[in-house]
Amino acid sequence: MRETIVAGNWKMNTTIADAMAIVGGVLRRNDEFGRVKVIFLPPSIWLVPIKERYRSAMLGAQNIYSHLRGPYTGELSVEMLHAIAKYVLVGHSERRTVFGEDHALINAKLKTVLQANLRPILAVGEEAKLNIGKKEKRDILALVKKSELGRSLVSATRGLSHSQWSKMVLAYEPVWAIGSGQAASGNYANSIIGALRAMVVQLANDKVATNIPILYGGSVSRYTAPDFAQFENIDGVLVGNASLRVAEFSNIIETFALARARRKNENSA
Numbered sequence: 001m002r003e004t005i006v007a008g009n010w011k012m013n014t015t016i017a018d019a020m021a022i023v024g025g026v027l028r029r030n031d032e033f034g035r036v037k038v039i040f041l042p043p044s045i046w047l048v049p050i051k052e053r054y055r056s057a058m059l060g061a062q063n064i065y066s067h068l069r070g071p072y073t074g075e076l077s078v079e080m081l082h083a084i085a086k087y088v089l090v091g092h093s094e095r096r097t098v099f100g101e102d103h104a105l106i107n108a109k110l111k112t113v114l115q116a117n118l119r120p121i122l123a124v125g126e127e128a129k130l131n132i133g134k135k136e137k138r139d140i141l142a143l144v145k146k147s148e149l150g151r152s153l154v155s156a157t158r159g160l161s162h163s164q165w166s167k168m169v170l171a172y173e174p175v176w177a178i179g180s181g182q183a184a185s186g187n188y189a190n191s192i193i194g195a196l197r198a199m200v201v202q203l204a205n206d207k208v209a210t211n212i213p214i215l216y217g218g219s220v221s222r223y224t225a226p227d228f229a230q231f232e233n234i235d236g237v238l239v240g241n242a243s244l245r246v247a248e249f250s251n252i253i254e255t256f257a258l259a260r261a262r263r264k265n266e267n268s269a
């Protein structure tokens with residue numbers, strides 16, 4: 001069974017007091033949900049104090065630079081993250097649009113993260129909703145492949161070995177759904193994620209595609225989470241705004257934990 005992951009991307013929010021309260025609160029409520037991997041992506045400056053206080057918290061960085069050290073004012077290197085964070089978010093649409101990160105930089109960052117033995121969470125998504133209507137799977141695949149979504153997956157992962165692929169987490173984040181309050185429907189996300197998984201078969205191989213966790217992100221809330229959790233192909237969610245609220249984020253984790261437990265029972269029955 002693939003991993004189930006619920007990750008919280010706090011973006012440029014929280015004080016140190018908020019950070020401690022969120023991680024502490026979520027860990028207290030969710031220690032019974034060991035089946036779901038919960039990853040916190042706080043502002044980098046909170047990573048060390050969080051790790052010191054909450055050893056068991058699984059942490060990731062929202063960004064790193066593609067070089068290991070040198071004259072890069074304001075940047076953070078993967079070497080500085082070791083022993084603190086295991087995950088790094090790469091390719092988030094805000095990095096692409098606000099900070100002008102292009103495909104080449106995203107590809108370089110991804111490789112830097114993998115070479116440092118950290119796990120990238122690679123985010124890809126389309127600007128405008130794709131017209132998948134009632135199309136067949138292979139037509140959706142063709143549509144995704146020629147869209148910017150498909151092209152960004154290809155260029156971000158150019159030159160990766162199969163063993164590097166096997167460390168990746170993918171996050172499908174339609175840009176139109178991020179921060180808009182308009183999440184994609186579970187059906188839509190499931191169709192696109194199916195197509196992305198089919199692309200991974202071609203870009204890597206069957207085994208990688210079967211095992212790679214693919215998350216959905218974009219306006220996930222306690223109300224929209226069940227719509228995604230019902231699909232076996234959607235391995236979790238990358239949550240922005242709602243990850244800043246302990247009760248709501250915990251509720252989303254619980255939704256995925258229960259869906260996973262139910263699926264496991266069905267599979268073993």
Ligand code: PGA
Binds near residue numbers: 177181242
């Ligand atoms: P949102 O953000 O949940 O606030 O839409 C998601 C993201 O940007 O990862």
